[in-house]
Amino acid sequence: MSIETLKKYLPENTLPFLKNWFGPYFIHIKITRERNSKLGDYRKLRDNSHEITINSTLEPQLFFFVLTHELAHMLSFEKFGHRIAPHGSEWKQTFRNMLVESISIYHQDLQKIILEFAKSPKANFMASPDLVRYFRLKDNAGGHVFVEELEPHNEFIYNKQRYILIEKLKKNYLCRNLDNGKTYSFRGLASVQKLNP
Incomplete structure (x- = not known):
């Protein structure tokens, strides 16, 4: 899937960040049906390309947040090697930098939550009560x-x-x-x- 095809899932003005992060890498992005166990995942393929899957039901800001999380895996493994821990200090630093760099993408009321989260990024979205509360507010209507x-x-x-x-x-x-x-x-x-x- 091309970056342009991703546009319908993303907030406005995200493409410059993605083009920068994608760099020279060949990345397969698969949009999946909703999965209760995870919002997205990353893996390196045998041909040295990369695969990222993301749930199709995520609202644009959360979709971008999850995509950033998964791209941070790819970039930290590429920079530091595959012996690092998946959610270790190298990934946290990479993810933190990406979140701060792209903070303007998020709505103003979410920016404070993202910046607080970025101080010590968690491996699991559900480990951040403020993020969970923010993105689940729409459920209250039903x-x-x-x-x-x-x-x-x-x-x-x-x-x-x-x-x-x-x-x-x-x-x-x-x-x-x-x-x-x-x-x-x-x-x-x-x-x-x-x-x-």
């Missing part, structure tokens, strides 16, 4: 909320099963499955469909 926004005794649906919030633990939330009676611990940033007001 009745989706974070578990941390629920009150005790609120009922909700998660993975097509009904639950009730019992109480907040130290970091997580204790909930009972109303279909099988078992209790489960939920992360505060789990996205669920609220059932009762």
